[in-house]
Amino acid sequence: VVEGLALLDLGVSPYAGAVFHETPLIIYLFHFLIEYAEMVFMVTDVLTAVALYLAIQDFNKVVIKKQKLLIELDKYAPDVAELIQTPKEMHYTPLKVALFYLLNPYTVMSCVAKSTCAINNTVIAFFILATIKGSAFLSAVFLALATYQSLYPLTLFAPALLYLLQRQFIPVKLKSKGFWLYTMQYAALYLCSLVVIICLSFFLLNSWDFIPAVYGFILSIPDLTPNIGLFWYFFAEMFEHFSLFFVCVFQINVFFYTIPLAIKLKEHPVFFLFVQIAIISVFKSYPTVGDIALYMAFLPLWSHLYRFLRNIFIPCCVLIVCSVLFPVLWHLWIYAGSANSNFYYAITLTFNVGQIQLISDYFYAFLRREYYLSHGLHLTRQDGTEAMLVLK
Amino acid sequence: PVQWLEQTLWELGLEVHRQSFSRTLPFPDETRERYMVHGTNVYGILRAPRAASTEALVLSVPCSPGTQNNQAVGLMLALAAYFREQIYWAKDIIFLVTEHDLLGTEAWLEAYHDINLTEVQSLGTPGRAGAIQAAIALELSSDVVTSFDVAVEGLNGQLPNLDLLNLFHAFCQKNGLLCTIQGKLPRSDWDSLPGYAHSLQTLALMVLAQASGRARGDHGLFLRYRVQALTLRGINSFRQTKHGMAALGRTLEGMFRKLNNLLERLHQSYFFYLLPSLSRFVSIGLYMPAFGFLLLVLVLKISFGWGGGWGWEPGPSATRLSPQEARPGLLVLLPPVLICEAAGLALYLLPVLGQQVATQHFPVSEAEAVVLTIIAIYVAGMALPHNTHRVLPGAGAAQGWLALKLVALVALALVLVALALLNFSLGFLLAATMVPAAAAVQPNGPKVLLAAVLVLATPAVTLLLSIFLERELLEVPAGAGEGWQLFLA
Numbered sequence: 001v002v003e004g005l006a007l008l009d010l011g012v013s014p015y016a017g018a019v020f021h022e023t024p025l026i027i028y029l030f031h032f033l034i035e036y037a038e039m040v041f042m043v044t045d046v047l048t049a050v051a052l053y054l055a056i057q058d059f060n061k062v063v064i065k066k067q068k069l070l071i072e073l074d075k076y077a078p079d080v081a082e083l084i085q086t087p088k089e090m091h092y093t094p095l096k097v098a099l100f101y102l103l104n105p106y107t108v109m110s111c112v113a114k115s116t117c118a119i120n121n122t123v124i125a126f127f128i129l130a131t132i133k134g135s136a137f138l139s140a141v142f143l144a145l146a147t148y149q150s151l152y153p154l155t156l157f158a159p160a161l162l163y164l165l166q167r168q169f170i171p172v173k174l175k176s177k178g179f180w181l182y183t184m185q186y187a188a189l190y191l192c193s194l195v196v197i198i199c200l201s202f203f204l205l206n207s208w209d210f211i212p213a214v215y216g217f218i219l220s221i222p223d224l225t226p227n228i229g230l231f232w233y234f235f236a237e238m239f240e241h242f243s244l245f246f247v248c249v250f251q252i253n254v255f256f257y258t259i260p261l262a263i264k265l266k267e268h269p270v271f272f273l274f275v276q277i278a279i280i281s282v283f284k285s286y287p288t289v290g291d292i293a294l295y296m297a298f299l300p301l302w303s304h305l306y307r308f309l310r311n312i313f314i315p316c317c318v319l320i321v322c323s324v325l326f327p328v329l330w331h332l333w334i335y336a337g338s339a340n341s342n343f344y345y346a347i348t349l350t351f352n353v354g355q356i357q358l359i360s361d362y363f364y365a366f367l368r369r370e371y372y373l374s375h376g377l378h379l380t381r382q383d384g385t386e387a388m389l390v391l392k
Numbered sequence: 393p394v395q396w397l398e399q400t401l402w403e404l405g406l407e408v409h410r411q412s413f414s415r416t417l418p419f420p421d422e423t424r425e426r427y428m429v430h431g432t433n434v435y436g437i438l439r440a441p442r443a444a445s446t447e448a449l450v451l452s453v454p455c456s457p458g459t460q461n462n463q464a465v466g467l468m469l470a471l472a473a474y475f476r477e478q479i480y481w482a483k484d485i486i487f488l489v490t491e492h493d494l495l496g497t498e499a500w501l502e503a504y505h506d507i508n509l510t511e512v513q514s515l516g517t518p519g520r521a522g523a524i525q526a527a528i529a530l531e532l533s534s535d536v537v538t539s540f541d542v543a544v545e546g547l548n549g550q551l552p553n554l555d556l557l558n559l560f561h562a563f564c565q566k567n568g569l570l571c572t573i574q575g576k577l578p579r580s581d582w583d584s585l586p587g588y589a590h591s592l593q594t595l596a597l598m599v600l601a602q603a604s605g606r607a608r609g610d611h612g613l614f615l616r617y618r619v620q621a622l623t624l625r626g627i628n629s630f631r632q633t634k635h636g637m638a639a640l641g642r643t644l645e646g647m648f649r650k651l652n653n654l655l656e657r658l659h660q661s662y663f664f665y666l667l668p669s670l671s672r673f674v675s676i677g678l679y680m681p682a683f684g685f686l687l688l689v690l691v692l693k694i695s696f697g698w699g700g701g702w703g704w705e706p707g708p709s710a711t712r713l714s715p716q717e718a719r720p721g722l723l724v725l726l727p728p729v730l731i732c733e734a735a736g737l738a739l740y741l742l743p744v745l746g747q748q749v750a751t752q753h754f755p756v757s758e759a760e761a762v763v764l765t766i767i768a769i770y771v772a773g774m775a776l777p778h779n780t781h782r783v784l785p786g787a788g789a790a791q792g793w794l795a796l797k798l799v800a801l802v803a804l805a806l807v808l809v810a811l812a813l814l815n816f817s818l819g820f821l822l823a824a825t826m827v828p829a830a831a832a833v834q835p836n837g838p839k840v841l842l843a844a845v846l847v848l849a850t851p852a853v854t855l856l857l858s859i860f861l862e863r864e865l866l867e868v869p870a871g872a873g874e875g876w877q878l879f880l881a
Contacts, residue, residue, distance in 0.1 A: 320806065324806050
């Protein structure tokens with residue numbers, strides 16, 4: 001960012017050097033705020049926490065209403081009384097979510113490092129707030145901002161759409177006209193705001209330079225600095241003429257999970273949102289620990305799933321151990337010269353595997369609870385013996 | 393003799409520079425009662441006749457008053473004269489004479505690489521020769537030697553590349569010099585039981601040396617800058633065959649020629665190894681699993697504690713513990729961990745910071761102040777977390793202890809893993825003493841015995857015991873008082 005600012009002050013396009021890859025709006029934002037850089041990042045973190053707090057408060061109300069509705073409609077099996085969430089136990093959840101985000105060591109690290117990921121997180125948090133409050137316009141605008149900054153929140157379009165549809169009580173059927181109408185409206189809002197923002201950037205800098213620099217960079221991964229993601233090692237080892245193929249494969253991997261998850265989780269868009277954010281932060285081309293902090297902030301929301309988690313301990317331990325070993329192996333590789341990139345990548349792999357385990361564990365627990373809710377806690381097979389749920 | 397050195401080196405035809413440095417010592421030197429140490433390093437650069445000066449080799453000779461190293465400068469000058477006449481040098485050779493041992497070497501390295509890690513103030517190094525590829529530090533106390541000893545351990549347990557060691561060994565054998573490691577002679581009957589014992593002794597000495605984290609010679613400081621380095625010591629003991637300077641010179645010349653031919657930095661061989669003898673090594677692939685098994689004890693204990701103590705996720709018809717009883721809150725588990733971490737942090741930061749305060753208020757010298765502070769914080773760190781459970785509610789129950797123990801085991805495993813990667817010997821020693829103790833204590837055992845076991849397993853006691861062990865192995869057994877002195881030092 002500093003380099004971009006320096007180049008801008010000199011009158012040259014900031015993207016002329018190969019270092020700066022942030023969007024023009026960010027440059028202009030920092031143009032005014034560079035003096036107060038630490039304050040800015042602290043303020044953004046606080047804003048994110050506040051946004052999450054308000055969002056979860058609203059979401060809790062929605063959940064309780066929906067539960068009451070389903071109980072009255074008799075959709076739940078008779079013996080699931082203990083699985084229903086009560087307002088009392090959900091009372092502190094918004095506070096816990098905000099605290100989880102603020103006190104997370106990852107958030108603190110990313111604030112200290114002044115990574116622009118914090119701004120990303122703020123925009124996504126505001127997007128979530130707007131979606132849960134039900135304002136389609138604001139939600140589209142924030143989503144456009146988030147997509148504009150890094151390409152991947154595009155996948156959050158689906159959960160947001162599902163949530164807004166649910167809120168408007170429009171059923172998700174492919175033949176229903178209401179569904180398509182609303183989808184078109186939302187998509188139009190989103191695309192228009194995206195176009196407006198891009199044109200604004202164009203007029204700010206008088207060139208289309210930023211498109212290859214920002215989006216081309218995210219998509220084609222020219223810079224292979226090691227980070228906690230999965231991409232750099234592969235592309236460092238790969239031959240030239242395969243790299244296009246693998247870039248496509250890796251990028252498709254991020255966007256690929258949206259449709260199946262949408263089909264499975266169409267009743268529960270907020271959980272879908274959580275899983276989607278987690279998937280983005282694992283498979284992104286340049287992830288940072290700030291992304292992880294964002295989805296970990298949601299974990300208190302699903303604390304009622306605790307008893308269904310099969311093995312939460314191991315992924316947690318893996319995450320903690322890997323976080324400790326990251327700097328150790330970085331030091332050994334770069335400063336001491338005794339290790340090499342393989343060590344560091346092993347830790348990266350293990351870390352991401354741990355994250356994926358965590359997500360899939362929560363996914364399983366969530367689905368299991370839904371199944372119990374509709375079919376009762378005591379499952380029996382045809383011959384009357386006890387049955388166990390298996391995720392296929 | 394700075395002038396004399398400069399004159400001699402210049403007469404030999406090298407490019408001579410001097411570097412003066414000064415440093416304020418945290419403790420005053422007992423003999424001189426002064427804080428400031430001034431010194432001068434002198435170094436001469438032999439420019440390679442036909443190559444661009446992009447890479448360099450260093451022959452470093454620590455020069456201090458006293459008899460410890462009085463011959464090495466002579467050998468270095470002779471080598472310099474000889475090297476000057478050769479035409480095959482592709483890298484520059486820097487002949488470095490340092491003052492005040494480690495201080496001088498560190499000052500030179502910092503100035504050469506233009507960074508400032510320790511607070512040494514020095515005028516910079518005016519002459520440079522490119523990236524240093526390898527360095528050899530030489531220490532000779534007499535002009536005839538019977539054997540050549542090599543020291544490998546560097547700062548914080550970092551080791552040079554094994555290639556360098558093999559180089560040394562190969563050249564010693566070629567020239568018929570006897571070479572030793574850890575002061576122990578190689579045995580040819582390494583298959584027999586006494587041979588094993590001997591190798592084990594050597595190995596244990598190396599482990600202890602690496603665990604202490606002190607650099608065994610000047611070369612240790614080079615390792616931090618990614619320069620592979622060794623320290624060679626000439627030892628004169630009672631033996632028939634003595635070798636003069638010529639043999640030493642030939643060996644060193646051979647080594648330097650080999651290093652001259654390097655195309656890239658030494659990185660192909662192992663960086664993590666243990667040496668039972670000079671011609672055999674134990675690589676990381678062999679000793680890491682041993683460490684892994686020690687940690688496996690902890691992991692198994694953790695996973696059984698997690699699964700068994702809580703009760704499994706309830707099946708539909710099983711009776712289960714209600715979540716409120718079985719799972720103490722996070723709030724209860726956190727303070728002891730935080731206090732332990734804080735005590736560790738205090739141990740790291742406070743003694744140096746509090747030194748000023750301590751010397752003003754109490755009649756102790758600086759060194760003692762630091763040591764006493766360390767001991768005080770250590771004891772506090774051991775006692776405090778234990779007492780938090782009286783203050784916080786809900787932690788005294790059996791389940792509370794179990795949860796706390798699990799968290800403590802996870803924290804222990806984490807610290808040991810991180811430590812083992814950086815300084816394996818230290819990690820291993822600590823693991824070997826702490827894991828049995830940590831795994832064995834339970835709230836329902838004989839309390840006094842278990843408390844004694846825990847106290848004994850703390851790192852400080854390990855340090856004390858390992859000092860005794862090292863002295864034993866060096867065949868200079870130390871009495872209890874001397875051991876305590878060394879421990880305090």
